[in-house]
Amino acid sequence: MMHDRSGNLPSLPAVYPDSIAPVVHAAPDGERELSMMRWGFPPPPNLGKAPVTNVRNLKSPYWRQCLKAGWRCLVPANSFCEWTNQSPKVPHWFALAEARPLFAFAGIWRRWTGERKGGAGEHQLFAFLTTEPNTVVRPIHAKAMPVLLTGETEWNMWLSGPENEALALQRPLPEEALCIAAKGEKSDPAPTGGEGMLGC
Numbered sequence: 001m002m003h004d005r006s007g008n009l010p011s012l013p014a015v016y017p018d019s020i021a022p023v024v025h026a027a028p029d030g031e032r033e034l035s036m037m038r039w040g041f042p043p044p045p046n047l048g049k050a051p052v053t054n055v056r057n058l059k060s061p062y063w064r065q066c067l068k069a070g071w072r073c074l075v076p077a078n079s080f081c082e083w084t085n086q087s088p089k090v091p092h093w094f095a096l097a098e099a100r101p102l103f104a105f106a107g108i109w110r111r112w113t114g115e116r117k118g119g120a121g122e123h124q125l126f127a128f129l130t131t132e133p134n135t136v137v138r139p140i141h142a143k144a145m146p147v148l149l150t151g152e153t154e155w156n157m158w159l160s161g162p163e164n165e166a167l168a169l170q171r172p173l174p175e176e177a178l179c180i181a182a183k184g185e186k187s188d189p190a191p192t193g194g195e196g197m198l199g200c
Helices: 061-067 152-160 163-167
Strands: 002-004 020-026 032-039 072-077 080-083 091-095 103-116 119-131 179-183
Touching: 020 103, 020 119, 020 152, 061 103, 061 163, 072 119, 072 152, 103 152, 152 163
Parallel strands: 002 032, 032 119
Antiparallel strands: 020 032, 020 072, 072 103, 080 091, 091 179, 103 119
16 A cells, blocks of 8 residues: 555656655555655755765765665656766666666655755655666766666565665666667657656
């Protein structure tokens, strides 16, 4: 069973940092919940004001509490975008296949009170894990790629599995499981309208 708090969810052909996206997480009653959250954590002290969208160093004390099962989340998507490192910068959309089957980013979430794009007050925020890029992503973006979870077993492990087993999922997707589905557009031009996450 899952509670759906997302409302009348439109197609999201691109999602940018500090905007809203659907997220699956544990509800207070222990069931799973789909709700809308804002992309980007508040930065660690003395590291500026820009929201932190991606998490790489899981040994950092700043992230440790959010790695517990109740604060892990899934960010559903059909594709993600990386821009070439060199000029001209060209967006490339990566997907599991041309048909854009569903996957999920391995994410973490938290509640936070302060001023964000949506106004002052309490916000639900998320970020997702990154890892070394595989050979499909590396020629475009050599720094990192998001951690992609591609089936129910991995989704369940990330949401509720033991911490050491869940964190073992922070690894590149095998190269044969990923393709470049489109390039040159700032939103995914998939015929069905994907829920793309832009940037990593």
